[in-house]
Amino acid sequence: MTVFDRLFADSTLSQLQEKDARDPLAHKRAEFKLPEGVVYLDGNSLGALPLTVPARLARVAEEEWGGQLIRSWTANAEAAQDWMNLPDRVAAKIAPLIGAQPHEVAVGDSTSVNIFKLLAAALHMAPPERRVILTDADNFPTDLYMAQGLNALLGEKYELRPVPSAELEANLTGDVALTLLTEVDYRTGHRLDMAGLTAKAHRHGILTVWDLAHSAGAFPVDLNGVGADFAVGCGYKFLNGGPGAPSFLFVAGRHQDSARAFLSGWMGHADPFEMARDFTPAPGARRYVVGTPTVLSLSALDAALDVFADVDMNVLRAKSLSLTDTFIDLMEPLTAQYPLTLVTPRNHDERGSQVSYRHPQAREVMQKLIESGILGDYRTPDILRFGFTPLYHSHADVWRAVQGIKRVLENEVLEEGERT
Amino acid sequence: MTVFDRLFADSTLSQLQEKDARDPLAHKRAEFKLPEGVVYLDGNSLGALPLTVPARLARVAEEEWGGQLIRSWTANAEAAQDWMNLPDRVAAKIAPLIGAQPHEVAVGDSTSVNIFKLLAAALHMAPPERRVILTDADNFPTDLYMAQGLNALLGEKYELRPVPSAELEANLTGDVALTLLTEVDYRTGHRLDMAGLTAKAHRHGILTVWDLAHSAGAFPVDLNGVGADFAVGCGYKFLNGGPGAPSFLFVAGRHQDSARAFLSGWMGHADPFEMARDFTPAPGARRYVVGTPTVLSLSALDAALDVFADVDMNVLRAKSLSLTDTFIDLMEPLTAQYPLTLVTPRNHDERGSQVSYRHPQAREVMQKLIESGILGDYRTPDILRFGFTPLYHSHADVWRAVQGIKRVLENEVLEEGERT
Numbered sequence: 077m078t079v080f081d082r083l084f085a086d087s088t089l090s091q092l093q094e095k096d097a098r099d100p101l102a103h104k105r106a107e108f109k110l111p112e113g114v115v116y117l118d119g120n121s122l123g124a125l126p127l128t129v130p131a132r133l134a135r136v137a138e139e140e141w142g143g144q145l146i147r148s149w150t151a152n153a154e155a156a157q158d159w160m161n162l163p164d165r166v167a168a169k170i171a172p173l174i175g176a177q178p179h180e181v182a183v184g185d186s187t188s189v190n191i192f193k194l195l196a197a198a199l200h201m202a203p204p205e206r207r208v209i210l211t212d213a214d215n216f217p218t219d220l221y222m223a224q225g226l227n228a229l230l231g232e233k234y235e236l237r238p239v240p241s242a243e244l245e246a247n248l249t250g251d252v253a254l255t256l257l258t259e260v261d262y263r264t265g266h267r268l269d270m271a272g273l274t275a276k277a278h279r280h281g282i283l284t285v286w287d288l289a290h291s292a293g294a295f296p297v298d299l300n301g302v303g304a305d306f307a308v309g310c311g312y313k314f315l316n317g318g319p320g321a322p323s324f325l326f327v328a329g330r331h332q333d334s335a336r337a338f339l340s341g342w343m344g345h346a347d348p349f350e351m352a353r354d355f356t357p358a359p360g361a362r363r364y365v366v367g368t369p370t371v372l373s374l375s376a377l378d379a380a381l382d383v384f385a386d387v388d389m390n391v392l393r394a395k396s397l398s399l400t401d402t403f404i405d406l407m408e409p410l411t412a413q414y415p416l417t418l419v420t421p422r423n424h425d426e427r428g429s430q431v432s433y434r435h436p437q438a439r440e441v442m443q444k445l446i447e448s449g450i451l452g453d454y455r456t457p458d459i460l461r462f463g464f465t466p467l468y469h470s471h472a473d474v475w476r477a478v479q480g481i482k483r484v485l486e487n488e489v490l491e492e493g494e495r496t
Numbered sequence: 497m498t499v500f501d502r503l504f505a506d507s508t509l510s511q512l513q514e515k516d517a518r519d520p521l522a523h524k525r526a527e528f529k530l531p532e533g534v535v536y537l538d539g540n541s542l543g544a545l546p547l548t549v550p551a552r553l554a555r556v557a558e559e560e561w562g563g564q565l566i567r568s569w570t571a572n573a574e575a576a577q578d579w580m581n582l583p584d585r586v587a588a589k590i591a592p593l594i595g596a597q598p599h600e601v602a603v604g605d606s607t608s609v610n611i612f613k614l615l616a617a618a619l620h621m622a623p624p625e626r627r628v629i630l631t632d633a634d635n636f637p638t639d640l641y642m643a644q645g646l647n648a649l650l651g652e653k654y655e656l657r658p659v660p661s662a663e664l665e666a667n668l669t670g671d672v673a674l675t676l677l678t679e680v681d682y683r684t685g686h687r688l689d690m691a692g693l694t695a696k697a698h699r700h701g702i703l704t705v706w707d708l709a710h711s712a713g714a715f716p717v718d719l720n721g722v723g724a725d726f727a728v729g730c731g732y733k734f735l736n737g738g739p740g741a742p743s744f745l746f747v748a749g750r751h752q753d754s755a756r757a758f759l760s761g762w763m764g765h766a767d768p769f770e771m772a773r774d775f776t777p778a779p780g781a782r783r784y785v786v787g788t789p790t791v792l793s794l795s796a797l798d799a800a801l802d803v804f805a806d807v808d809m810n811v812l813r814a815k816s817l818s819l820t821d822t823f824i825d826l827m828e829p830l831t832a833q834y835p836l837t838l839v840t841p842r843n844h845d846e847r848g849s850q851v852s853y854r855h856p857q858a859r860e861v862m863q864k865l866i867e868s869g870i871l872g873d874y875r876t877p878d879i880l881r882f883g884f885t886p887l888y889h890s891h892a893d894v895w896r897a898v899q900g901i902k903r904v905l906e907n908e909v910l911e912e913g914e915r916t
Contacts, residue, residue: 146871189605189786213773220775228758354640
């Protein structure tokens with residue numbers, strides 16, 4: 077237990093406020109817009125607005141687009157303001173958050189499209205006799221759908237094998253071409269052992285595609301440290317890049333000569349304005365940038381990432397665990413009183429930055445919570461999901477959230493009593 | 497010749513100003529930001545900024561994202577302000593500009609990615625013995641690259657057959673699966689006969705994929721009128737949606753049951769929040785929306801499209817032809833004096849909304865033009881390209897542009913004289 081871990085260890089409101097007073101990340105909250113009267117526990121679905129973003133958007137729209145027009149694609153490159161290299165500059169900001177080198181990261185398109193790119197590249201690299209795509213049966217739907225679509229395009233050559241997460245390790249067998257796994261389960265918040273699974277996959281000759289949707293920006297990720305092959309992640313959750321922000325992908329440096337960018341568009345060409353008839357990939361991961369970058373959305377993400385410039389991700393992780401521990405502890409009495417079941421592991425190593433409960437009326441309970449200003453979300457079939465963002469949450473927020481949940485559950489019970 | 501056509505027919509400055517005084521679209525210019533001291537002839541690369549866009553971006557960022565947070569995905573659907581249906585609302589605005597029904601259009605991703613989706617769908621529908629993808633050898637590079645990438649992914653099963661545009665018709669043969677053609681050539685401004693080529697392709701059992709990058713918003717397009725099968729287009733050229741704006745695609749209603757969305761993401765699912773394990777396509781073209789929409793960029797495009805609400809596209813086309821005719825006429829003396837060769841057809845039916853010239857020092861000439869405030873663009877190997885946007889150009893702008901070009905060419909010659 078580090079000094080910082082010990083800073084967070086108790087749980088009455090005044091004690092929580094004392095923790096908040098010593099929180100080394102407390103100053104980050106002022107960098108976000110957080111509406112009055114709301115406890116926002118859904119930053120794992122859409123991160124809150126960093127205050128620098130609106131001014132950046134205004135500048136890009138009015139000056140760069142409106143004033144400089146087409147010249148903005150190449151102008152001011154020396155001041156790092158040209159649009160052509162914007163995807164690379166954003167990639168360079170994301171790289172240290174995920175343990176990657178800048179040339180291993182490309183930014184653009186949606187997470188779904190990036191999953192398609194990486195699955196296509198990885199399947200092409202895998203020995204042709206390996207025909208299984210191993211995935212978590214509870215993986216986020218778009219991961220499954222993109223694999224289904226690619227497999228259909230390839231004539232159903234592969235078998236998509238979804239297994240429960242507890243059985244993943246036992247299924248790392250010689251017929252598996254690759255694994256497609258999301259590190260943190262979007263419903264339960266259960267975190268897989270990325271290092272262990274990657275190592276074991278490699279021992280069996282299996283390539284790994286990791287979805288970092290609920291990892292990047294939520295805690296330190298070390299892709300090169302664990303030897304990951306491919307990864308993809310989301311710009312609008314813990315990276316706070318705005319609704320539908322461009323996604324990122326990672327291709328390990330050692331694979332860049334053999335992995336192929338099948339979605340080969342002009343902005344991934346080594347020299348786009350040569351207007352050559354044949355595709356020659358740009359160096360590094362830039363080749364995975366396909367069409368013209370969505371400059372407005374990408375600029376918002378670029379500005380949002382500056383929030384991380386002075387953040388020690390280990391400190392952020394310690395605070396995240398303290399917040400989620402506090403939440404689990406304060407919720408404990410409610411799980412005895414109401415049909416609430418914690419589904420997020422208590423073990424720190426197995427947890428992301430969210431806490432989830434099952435409840436038989438989860439949809440209705442979340443609706444009431446949202447009406448009362450506690451913004452979490454509901455996930456089918458019966459999950460109440462609460463995301464914690466150490467950049468803008470305090471321990472006092474956690475306390476307020478639990479008081480709000482308690483009130484809603486009490487009222488729910490009353491109404492049920494009235495109905496019977 | 498219509499009454500409106502007759503309004504535009506002569507070419508001295510005062511006569512041009514008289515035409516401008518009678519221009520039924522003259523009021524549209526006030527809806528755009530156009531910097532002082534610039535004649536902007538590159539709206540075919542990046543359309544100018546519609547003045548409503550910055551306020552819309554500010555509202556989306558500060559209120560919808562910052563204030564309403566995650567609730568904006570579904571809130572205010574009855575007021576057509578929810579983000580979930582934003583792609584469909586934008587599709588419904590584009591549909592009448594291209595002669596399509598709203599359910600035949602999907603908006604999102606880049607033009608490149610949309611080309612991939614449509615090529616994959618069309619190849620899957622074509623009889624398996626047809627192995628040729630017929631394209632224009634001078635097609636825009638990303639069209640060629642995306643076809644190359646898809647073909648590589650499919651094991652080089654197909655032959656990409658690029659032929660000169662004059663030989664396209666003769667190459668519509670029984671081995672061709674589909675044509676991938678851009679209606680207006682990005683370099684020469686030459687417009688293909690979409691109706692004739694589509695009809696002949698169909699007589700030979702060939703599917704058509706049309707790229708409308710330089711068509712949509714530039715003149716009336718009638719996809720259903722010509723019986724087009726598939727089409728794709730660009731949001732940031734004549735639709736003025738901003739740098740890297742989302743692209744659109746079209747799948748004819750008659751193909752929607754047989755065409756498959758291989759890039760099947762959660763936002764194209766019939767019920768995304770059901771979080772089902774298997775992909776069930778949404779009705780109509782919505783299934784081609786893949787990942788989470790880029791709300792900021794998409795909102796800019798949405799606001800930009802409102803510029804077209806009161807525009808008669810036939811009037812816009814008449815003005816476009818008048819502008820390009822005027823430009824060609826005024827440039828005529830310069831082509832006699834300097835090594836300038838008109839490469840855009842004089843025939844109205846074979847022209848888009850741009851005019852291009854070859855010049856042996858095209859790159860240097862365009863650099864000087866841009867420095868002097870005449871913003872066209874250079875395209876390899878020797879093309880000077882000038883785009884005309886009837887929404888914000890006057891005939892007097894054309895006159896000013898030609899005066900500027902004349903001055904640059906005169907100075908160029910002087911400098912060459914000095915060098916020898």
